[in-house]
Amino acid sequence: MPIVRSEEPIALVGGGQIGPVDLDLVLIRVNTVVAADGGAAPVLDSGRIPDAVIGDFDSLESRYRERVPVDRLFQIREQDSTDFDKALRSIDAPLVLGAGFLGGRLDHQLAVLNTLVRRQDQPCILLGEREVVFHAPPRIVFNVTPGDPVSLFPFLRATGRSRGLEWPIDNLVFEPNGQVGTSNRALAEVELQMDGPGLLVMLPRYALDQVMQAFLSGQTGRWPARAE
Known part of the structure; x- marks a missing residue:
């Protein structure tokens, strides 16, 4: 069952590499912000309290966790998935804008891109240092x-x-x-x-708003959820 629902786009912030303006680029475009585990830190440092923090909490420092109301903390203890996966599958929204998931360790980035494809039913745009990345819709x-x-x-x-x-x-x-x-x-x-899911698209960062508008237009179609 989804933890967070919205009729509008939602920001999802991770604890990975975030450029100096990345958080602002995402937060000014949404009303709801979700943190994936340690992603709560940059959100709190920006002066905003996440609407939800989702993950196994192995990278969420206590000094940040204590600043989030208990009813906004959603711990998922299983270790078979990444915090990005845990958070993305727990969101029901027309679009997710993600920051803090690209850059840094290559294995982490590959796991994130893998999740973009496996969670094919949840449109998501990830902001990187030079590009935006998304799973091609129909x-x-x-x-x-x-x-x-x-x-x-x-x-x-x-x-x-x-x-x-x-x-x-x-x-x-x-x-x-x-x-x-x-x-x-x-x-x-x-x-x-x-003809089917599975293709990732990478465009220059300036295309963020265009891609957002395309997904929110209702004309892209949407892949069905994969059977678990």
Whole structure:
């Protein structure tokens, strides 16, 4: 059962690498903020109390935990999933904006990207140092400056069609150990239509609002939850 529900986008903050303006970029776009375990620290340091803190609490220092009301602390003790997974699966919202999950240790980043694909029913945009990353929905349209990168990386076998890319994806089969689509480039407005889940999209950071608007438009479609 979801712990946090909202009809509006929700911010999810992790305890990983957060740039000097990353938190502000996310928080000014939402009314509700959830922290994944140690992500409560930067939220509290910003002067805001998280609406919920979710995780196993192995990285949440007591000096921060004591500042969060008890009814906002949700400890999930199992160790078979990351705190990002625990938090994302506990949110019911049209969109999640994540900060503090990219950068730092490579194994942590890979686990986060794995969760983006496994939690395919929860649209989520992650803010990185230079890019935004999201799991491609059934259909999405966005504008980036012609010549800017539109990188596509499969975590599952994926096929689809595109418009506005220098190298169209029509008739390609993407696979983690085969064809990938990194360093593709935009020619004009880009449209992706996917036959199934599994493809991650990486765009320049300035595209954050465009991608948000696309997800919130109701026109992207949504993948069903995977069977556990």
